Amino acid sequence: MKLRNYPRPLWRWFWLPILSALVAMVVSYLVFRYQSLWPLYQATATVLIGGDISTGDSDWTSFQMSKNLLPTYAELARRPPVTQAVVDALGLSVSADELRKSISVSVVGNTQLIEISVTDNDPQRAANIANEVAQQLVEQAPISAPPGFIRTTERAQRPLRPSVTSHISVLVAGMTGLVLAIGIAFLIEHLDDTIRAPEDVTQGLGLPILGTVKYSVTVRRGRLFSLLQPNSEKGREVPVKGGRFSGILRQIRDACLRLVGDLLKLLRWSREEKKPEISASSLSSLAEACRLVGINIMRHQEAVPWGKLLITSPGPLEGKSTVAVGLASAWAEAGQEIVLVDAHLRRPKLHDWFGLSNDVGLSTLLEQSGGGDRGKGKKKMIASTERANLAVLVSGSSDSQASSSLASPRLQDVLDDLAKQAGAVIVDGPPVLTTPDAAILGSKVDGILLVLNLGKTRLKAAIEAVKVLNRAGGTILGVALFSSN
Numbered sequence: 412m413k414l415r416n417y418p419r420p421l422w423r424w425f426w427l428p429i430l431s432a433l434v435a436m437v438v439s440y441l442v443f444r445y446q447s448l449w450p451l452y453q454a455t456a457t458v459l460i461g462g463d464i465s466t467g468d469s470d471w472t473s474f475q476m477s478k479n480l481l482p483t484y485a486e487l488a489r490r491p492p493v494t495q496a497v498v499d500a501l502g503l504s505v506s507a508d509e510l511r512k513s514i515s516v517s518v519v520g521n522t523q524l525i526e527i528s529v530t531d532n533d534p535q536r537a538a539n540i541a542n543e544v545a546q547q548l549v550e551q552a553p554i555s556a557p558p559g560f561i562r563t564t565e566r567a568q569r570p571l572r573p574s575v576t577s578h579i580s581v582l583v584a585g586m587t588g589l590v591l592a593i594g595i596a597f598l599i600e601h602l603d604d605t606i607r608a609p610e611d612v613t614q615g616l617g618l619p620i621l622g623t624v625k626y627s628v629t630v631r632r633g634r635l636f637s638l639l640q641p642n643s644e645k646g647r648e649v650p651v652k653g654g655r656f657s658g659i660l661r662q663i664r665d666a667c668l669r670l671v672g673d674l675l676k677l678l679r680w681s682r683e684e685k686k687p688e689i690s691a692s693s694l695s696s697l698a699e700a701c702r703l704v705g706i707n708i709m710r711h712q713e714a715v716p717w718g719k720l721l722i723t724s725p726g727p728l729e730g731k732s733t734v735a736v737g738l739a740s741a742w743a744e745a746g747q748e749i750v751l752v753d754a755h756l757r758r759p760k761l762h763d764w765f766g767l768s769n770d771v772g773l774s775t776l777l778e779q780s781g782g783g784d785r786g787k788g789k790k791k792m793i794a795s796t797e798r799a800n801l802a803v804l805v806s807g808s809s810d811s812q813a814s815s816s817l818a819s820p821r822l823q824d825v826l827d828d829l830a831k832q833a834g835a836v837i838v839d840g841p842p843v844l845t846t847p848d849a850a851i852l853g854s855k856v857d858g859i860l861l862v863l864n865l866g867k868t869r870l871k872a873a874i875e876a877v878k879v880l881n882r883a884g885g886t887i888l889g890v891a892l893f894s895s896n
Contacts, residue, residue, distance in 0.1 A: 435588030541567035701737030730893030759806035772807030853885030
């Protein structure tokens with residue numbers, strides 16, 4: 412990852428660190444604020460290891476030796492011989508291992524003192540346990556130790572107030588949540604190979620980018636309802652497999668949102684969805700959005716002449732049909748005769764876009780026998796549109812069995828005949844990774860335009876789509892990036 416790309420995860424996931432820090436701070440504050448509901452008291456006893464040199468009963472050597480023994484005695488205070496003796500002496504109802512968890516021992520600075528602290532919800536019991544631990548530590552001192560080598564200098568007193576952590580702990584909790592969330596954001600960014608910038612395509616695919624199309628034409632029931640049914644249109648498509656981590660998160664999110672969306676349906680909180688029928692004004696704006704892509708493809712045509720162009724994408728709902736309609740409209744405005752063919756027989760769309768009947772179309776032509784009748788029928792099936800120079804051949808049948816007709820040798824004849832009638836034929840094909848239809852079409856056309864959706868298409872899926880089209884013998888002219896506003 413380049414240095415300039417490091418802020419990208421923070422910009423995309425800016426809410427995650429903020430939310431995590433706030434949640435951590437609120438939870439820690441509430442714990443400390445309402446600690447009185449389950450109060451914990453802490454009592455501390457102080458033990459001296461070695462003689463006190465200030466009283467003259469020890470020399471410098473024994474002083475240094477006692478300091479070296481401090482960690483040993485600190486650990487001994489929490490070991491089973493001491494904790495079990497404390498349990499037996501006080502008749503506690505807990506085990507030695509459970510008691511060990513409530514005992515903490517620390518060395519006081521550069522001294523011979525160790526502090527034995529005990530936490531318990533009973534203040535008097537906390538003091539008794541601390542004093543007994545100190546007493547057992549004195550009694551279990553090695554026999555070789557001189558008298559008074561270990562002694563209690565300060566007995567634990569009954570604490571009057573529960574132990575309360577300062578507000579600094581709240582800030583520490585917030586900072587910890589912030590740092591962890593930032594790490595999670597970078598981890599998600601590392602695992603997520605979704606295409607989000609043009610350089611992701613050039614570096615990952617090595618294909619030229621012919622332009623970026625920013626447009627949104629679908630009219631939905633409402634913003635809230637569209638958010639609650641993010642994958643409602645995928646019912647008849649095979650989903651493209653992506654990264655495992657983000658794929659699981661997406662499935663959980665979609666399942667929850669779909670449930671809420673179904674509830675809204677039952678409550679009739681939304682109106683019926685409108686079909687994406689396109690008007691003359693919206694067709695013009697769509698053509699404008701696709702104009703740069705059309706210009707770059709025409710430049711490619713000057714070097715390698717072609718007449719049949721397939722527009723496809725790795726997966727469903729990535730904007731390929733929108734780009735196909737916009738590109739056909741842009742070329743039609745430039746004065747070129749265009750025939751737009753809907754070859755997605757499993758799930759056709761173009762008849763809805765232009766408000767046409769889908770009773771007969773491409774599938775009908777592929778099922779007819781050869782001869783002059785087929786030529787006459789073809790002219791009848793090609794419907795003109797409000798856009799001059801633009802005609803549409805709808806798919807015809809929309810069942811899954813009809814798509815097998817794309818493997819018919821008649822497909823090449825149909826496309827060639829259409830190319831003779833018009834300046835160019837634009838084929839709106841099915842997604843590459845959901846069916847073999849796109850690979851079949853790719854071998855029948857002169858060029859392929861691959862549409863990738865910014866923020867949705869995964870790089871792994873795009874790479875696999877390129878491999879499939881290349882193996883089928885297709886010629887990929889370049890990539891059009893689609894971004895819905």
